[in-house]
Amino acid sequence: MKRLAIITTFLVLASPALAQDGLPPDGTTSVLRGAPYSPNANRGFPTKVLFGDTHVHSALSADAGGGGTTLMPRDMYRFARGEQVNSNTGQPVKLSRPFDFYMLTEHTDGMGVITDIIKGAPNIMADPQGKKFHQEFAKGGDAAKQASFDLIKQFSQGTLSEALLYQPGSPGYDNTWADLVAAAEQFNEPHVFTAMIAYEWTSLVAGNNLHRNVIFRDGPERALQVVPFLMSPPAGSPDPRDLWNWMQNYEDDTGGDVLAIPHNPNLSNGIMFTQNDTFRDGEAFDPEYLKTRAQWERLVEIGQTKGDSESHPLLSPTDEFADYENWDWANLDVTEAKTPEMIANEYVRNVLKNGLTFAQNGQTNPFKLGFVGGSDIHTGLTTQDDNNFFGAFTWMEPSATRATTLAKENKELGIEYKGWQYATPGPTAVWATENTRAGIFDAMERREVYSTTGPRITVRFFGGFDFASDDINSRELAKIGYAKGVPMGGDMIHGDGAPSFLVYAMRDPIGANLDRVQIIKGWVDTDGTTQEKVYDVIWSGDRQPGEDGKLPPVGNTVDLSVPSWTNDIGRAELGAVWTDPDFDASQHAFYYTRVIEIPTPRWTAYDAVRFGVEMPSEVTLITQERAYSSPIWYTP
Known part of the structure; x- marks a missing residue:
C-alpha cells in the first residue's frame, strides 16, 4: 500500500540522518557527543509544528x-x-x-x-x-x-x-x-x-x-x-x-x-x-x-x-x-x-481500550487511532x-x-x-517536514499529530525503553526522542524493563500558562478486562498529591468583569521523563498525553461583558483548555 511506502520513506529519511549524527541509544550526553556541531545538520525528522482546520x-x-x-x-x-x-x-x-x-x-x-x-x-x-x-x-x-x-x-x-x-x-x-x-x-x-x-x-x-x-x-x-x-x-x-x-x-x-x-x-x-x-x-x-x-x-x-x-x-x-x-x-x-x-x-479513550481487546485476541486492532x-x-x-x-x-x-x-x-x-x-x-x-500537502498528509498518516481545544500549545511525546531521567534537561528533545524511541502515533519496540516517555509541552505564546501534563494509559488486564489510569507526570508550583493521589487544583486568576486572567500561576513550559510504574510486559497498552491549561474565560464570559448581559447560572463561564497527543501503543 502507498501509505506503508510513505511511512517507510519517512523512516529511511530519518534513520540515515540519525546514523550520520552518531546517536547511540544510551543517555543524553552520548546521544549528542560525536554529532555535527550544528544541531540542525543532517536532520531527517519533522521539526515543524503546523496548525490548521x-x-x-x-x-x-x-x-x-x-x-x-x-x-x-x-x-x-x-x-x-x-x-x-x-x-x-x-x-x-x-x-x-x-x-x-x-x-x-x-x-x-x-x-x-x-x-x-x-x-x-x-x-x-x-x-x-x-x-x-x-x-x-x-x-x-x-x-x-x-x-x-x-x-x-x-x-x-x-x-x-x-x-x-x-x-x-x-x-x-x-x-x-x-x-x-x-x-x-x-x-x-x-x-x-x-x-x-x-x-x-x-x-x-x-x-x-x-x-x-x-x-x-x-x-x-x-x-x-x-x-x-x-x-x-x-x-x-x-x-x-x-x-x-x-x-x-x-x-x-x-x-x-x-x-x-x-x-x-x-x-x-x-x-x-x-x-x-x-x-x-x-x-x-x-x-x-x-x-x-x-x-x-x-x-x-x-x-x-x-x-x-x-x-x-x-x-x-x-x-x-x-x-x-x-x-x-x-x-x-x-x-x-x-x-x-x-x-x-x-x-475515544474507551474506544481505544476496546481496540486493545481485538489485539489481545490476535485480531487486527480496528481502533488504532491518532487524534486530530x-x-x-x-x-x-x-x-x-x-x-x-x-x-x-x-x-x-x-x-x-x-x-x-x-x-x-x-x-x-x-x-x-x-x-x-x-x-x-x-x-x-x-x-x-514541510508545509505542503504531502508533508501534512504524511504526518497525518503517521499519526504524528495532536489536537487542542483552541490554544496553539506545542506538544512533543516520545515512548521507548532507553530514555534516561536527565534527557529532559536537553534543549534537543526531538533529536533524543527520535533516536531513543518513537513519536506520538507510533508503536514501541519491546525492550528491557518498563517503557519511559519523554514529554514536553509549551504554552501558546499569546495564551495561558500550563497547569499540568498527564499521561493516560489504557490496557487489558490478565482477566481480559480493559483498564485505564490517569497519571499526573509534571505540574506547576509546589503542589503535592493528596492522600487520594489527586493533585490539588492550580488555582484561578480569572476576572470575569474584564474578562481576563493573569499568568501568575502555572508555567510556560513543562517537561519530564516518566516511567510506567505499573507496567506488565504481557499486557497490550496505549499511552497518550493530556496537557491542561490554567483556568481562562470561556467565550460566554466575553459575551457577557461585551454585550452587557447577565448569563443564567447554568451557563459555563470559565474553562480549562487542553491538548491531546496521539497515543503510543505497546504490543507484547
Whole structure:
C-alpha cells in the first residue's frame, strides 16, 4: 500500500540522518557527543509544528447556506490565511494568527443543491419540498434557521425528496466539486499556506452520525478524476465498507492517496465505534473488515464545536477532567435520546481500550487511532479563540442573545440545548517536514499529530525503553526522542524493563500558562478486562498529591468583569521523563498525553461583558483548555 511506502520513506529519511549524527541509544550526553556541531545538520525528522482546520463548511453545504451563511470557499481561504472579512451578519472579523493549512470539507449529499434552492431554480421549484425550502430560506432569520434544521432532519431520516439529492453526473454536483478543487488550488501556496482538497462523506443511520472527512494528499490532476462518494443511493451508500472501497478504487485508478477521519462519535448513539457490524445485523466483524478499517481510518476527530469526545464521567469516574464540553443528550438530529450504554462506543479513550481487546485476541486492532481536531463550523469562519468566537452557525454569530437562544429541541423526548453549549473548536497540529500537502498528509498518516481545544500549545511525546531521567534537561528533545524511541502515533519496540516517555509541552505564546501534563494509559488486564489510569507526570508550583493521589487544583486568576486572567500561576513550559510504574510486559497498552491549561474565560464570559448581559447560572463561564497527543501503543 502507498501509505506503508510513505511511512517507510519517512523512516529511511530519518534513520540515515540519525546514523550520520552518531546517536547511540544510551543517555543524553552520548546521544549528542560525536554529532555535527550544528544541531540542525543532517536532520531527517519533522521539526515543524503546523496548525490548521481539518473540518469546515462554506455556504455550499446545505445546512450552512440554508441557515444564512453567505461566505463561499474563496472567502474562507482568504480569512484562513489571515485577511479580514465581513461575517455573514456583516461584522468585521479577523484571526489573531493565520492558519498554516486548511481543509474545506463540504457535505457530499446535497452538494450543489443549496444554491439552486436559494435562487429557486426551475427543477427545485417543480418539487414540493424544494419549493417549500426555497420559500422558508427566503424569509431569513428564524424561518431559515428552522428550515435548515428541517432539511437536516429529513435527510437524516431518509425522507428528503430525491430532487434535492443531486447525484454524480448532474451539473450541480460535478460543477460544485470542480470549483471546490479549483478554489483549493488557487489558494494553495506550498511552504506558506496549504489548502488541502477534502470533502465530508455524510452518512447517517436514522439520525445517528457516521460522518467521515475524506482528505486527499493529491492535487487537482488526480482529485478531478473522481467526484466524492456520497451516502444517498443509487450512487452512494451509508455503509463505511463502500466508502473504503471507493477510496481503494481511487488509489488504484489514479495513483493518489486518501484517508478518512470519523468525527462526532458523540452524536452516533453508539454506532460509530460499535464492536459488531451495524450493517450486517450485528454480526461480529470479519478479519477483512478489521484490516480494511485499520488501513483507511488511522485518525479520529477528538473534539469540535459540537462537543469533546475524549472521555466522559460515566466512563472515567475518577478522572476530574473528564467532564469537559460533553455533548451527551441525543443523536445528530435529536430524534433519539442518549442512553448510558451508547456512551461506551462514543468516547475515544474507551474506544481505544476496546481496540486493545481485538489485539489481545490476535485480531487486527480496528481502533488504532491518532487524534486530530476540527471545527465543523458552518459559518465559513474558523474562530478558535474564546475572545473571537463567531459561532457554529450564522444564527450564532456574536449577539446579546446567542448564548441563550434555543438551538435544537425534541419536545416529545424532553431534550433541548442552547447556543452556550457549543464549544470553541480546536485545531489539528501536525509535526511535519514541510508545509505542503504531502508533508501534512504524511504526518497525518503517521499519526504524528495532536489536537487542542483552541490554544496553539506545542506538544512533543516520545515512548521507548532507553530514555534516561536527565534527557529532559536537553534543549534537543526531538533529536533524543527520535533516536531513543518513537513519536506520538507510533508503536514501541519491546525492550528491557518498563517503557519511559519523554514529554514536553509549551504554552501558546499569546495564551495561558500550563497547569499540568498527564499521561493516560489504557490496557487489558490478565482477566481480559480493559483498564485505564490517569497519571499526573509534571505540574506547576509546589503542589503535592493528596492522600487520594489527586493533585490539588492550580488555582484561578480569572476576572470575569474584564474578562481576563493573569499568568501568575502555572508555567510556560513543562517537561519530564516518566516511567510506567505499573507496567506488565504481557499486557497490550496505549499511552497518550493530556496537557491542561490554567483556568481562562470561556467565550460566554466575553459575551457577557461585551454585550452587557447577565448569563443564567447554568451557563459555563470559565474553562480549562487542553491538548491531546496521539497515543503510543505497546504490543507484547
